[in-house]
Amino acid sequence: MNIYDIAKEAGVSISTVSKYLNNKNIKPELRERVEAVVKKYNFKPSALGRGLAIKSMKTIAVLVLDIRDPYYSDTAFEIDRVLSPKGYRVIICNTLGSAKSSTTYIDSLLNINVDGMVFVGSVFNFLNDYPDVLKKIGDTPVVCSNGKLNVKRCSEVYVDDFKGVYDMTKYVLSKTSGKIAYIKYFNTQSANRKTNGYLKAIEEDNKTPYVYCIDNINDGAIPTEAIIKDHADIKAIICGEDLVALSAINRLIKAGYKIGEDVLVTGYNASKYCDLSSVHITSVDNKVQEISNICAVTLEQMIDNKDYSTKVVLEPSISIKESA
């Protein structure tokens, strides 16, 4: 069933059917005739035919490191929640941070004339070192959450994670005068900004910073163990990720520390992980849902050639629970 069939049965031309389908002005009588047939067969025009004609597939893509990470699945969920009711299909790409994989996904997306893409996380900034990729993206609308791509049409949506950790460190400083350590996860620009927030606050207080790094998000117990060994009198551990805080807490409990009393522990993301430990976790709320919502809305504005903000910065807040 295609518009020819509909046109024939309604006794009109295909362009009238097309006009009907695209809400253009046609005479009421014809409109009724066409509508009757369309409804009768519950006809939905092929997105392929239209796609080829107008070079758009009503499809957008969300590129993430790994959809299994709650931060990314939250993002993907919100984007789908906003855009799928508007007829967009949402393609999900797990790049795992590999340049090869990322560029392959991008090729594949451009191949179907994807209407827009959302790059989630500052990890994707490495693409700025691939001018041929940027060139291929051309003027396809791009929204970067916590990142920036040097393409023609790019909107950036940030949460100020420097401030997030800075504020959190200030908060912790207000609760203890003892040693405060920081566990940094990964080495993205975002992770560096967070670390700098910690360093700045610590420095302003004339204290000594203790930074421990991990590359695997499940390895939180390792630096925690090191911290316990290096500084048995540790009073607080600020973590760059909730999962890390969770591991740290479990490790500290095993070592006999009372969380929230002997030692304060904080996380980052204010994710559901915060409520999974016996001691609920105080965390930097970096507004995943809000930021993803803005990404989705902005992307749609870009696609529709409406005005849009090229840069939005959100203030994180502190979600206080029991661990600090």
Next chain:
Amino acid sequence: MNIYDIAKEAGVSISTVSKYLNNKNIKPELRERVEAVVKKYNFKPSALGRGLAIKSMKTIAVLVLDIRDPYYSDTAFEIDRVLSPKGYRVIICNTLGSAKSSTTYIDSLLNINVDGMVFVGSVFNFLNDYPDVLKKIGDTPVVCSNGKLNVKRCSEVYVDDFKGVYDMTKYVLSKTSGKIAYIKYFNTQSANRKTNGYLKAIEEDNKTPYVYCIDNINDGAIPTEAIIKDHADIKAIICGEDLVALSAINRLIKAGYKIGEDVLVTGYNASKYCDLSSVHITSVDNKVQEISNICAVTLEQMIDNKDYSTKVVLEPSISIKESA
């Protein structure tokens, strides 16, 4: 840049270019000429043009309840991991269990001639009550994980969750002779099979079953509290979901129980949640990755019109940790 441009520059016809792109036989000389131009521009044929011609977009869809649930994101991840290197784009659909949303997604997918769909979870079986939807799906390849759709081409991949909980209950019975309760989550066919596994094992041991139900996966603390109140001498709680076990454990610890000693707690899914509590959780391993892998591989076989198994049943196993 399209095949006409390539053809012109290579001095051949478009059909020769098309043949080159589709690995059909062409004379070595021409092949070389075409290849040179294709490589020069790193030409990738438009999926839209091809899509219209052959009615396939090299796109598959994964329909889940909610991608934020780790079980579903694990599934989506694995399917993308297998299929995206083969050139498939993976569309993600969060139906939230709503019939309206599901059918809208399905319409949208069929509209782009999606090559295949994976329905994850027995929740989607409700679609069998919508004959018009099934009819629309027609002979589009469908794979159901833990479910079944009455469409022309459907492959089912199951994990025997009755046996999973049955075995787990037997295991728990071997460790304690006290009261064993079960916390059931939701009311899907799968949840019922699990509950029956518990009931069967309990019955075979001539013990009294205690089943508590919840509809929200985060409500594990509620039935746990009830259990503590009803049966202070509870010896084990078997949960239908890891997250429920996690809440139960936190609640039990608060009440002063020693997990793994005073009371055993088990989960279902053997997800990463099992390692997030201070006491790691013994759980039924229902092989998410394996099952998703089979879904992806089977779907590809169906799409390629190769032979495929219409039904695969996997045996769950028990992942023993500290909580039981």
Next chain:
DNA sequence: CTGTTAGCGCTTTCAT
């Protein structure tokens, strides 16, 4: 306002 017609980029007969 309506219909005719020419694409959109590719695949696929069907002659050559």
Next chain:
DNA sequence: ATGAAAGCGCTAACAG
């Protein structure tokens, strides 16, 4: 083996 031409389903410019 190769190329010309038709066709996939739709949109849009253009003529009426």
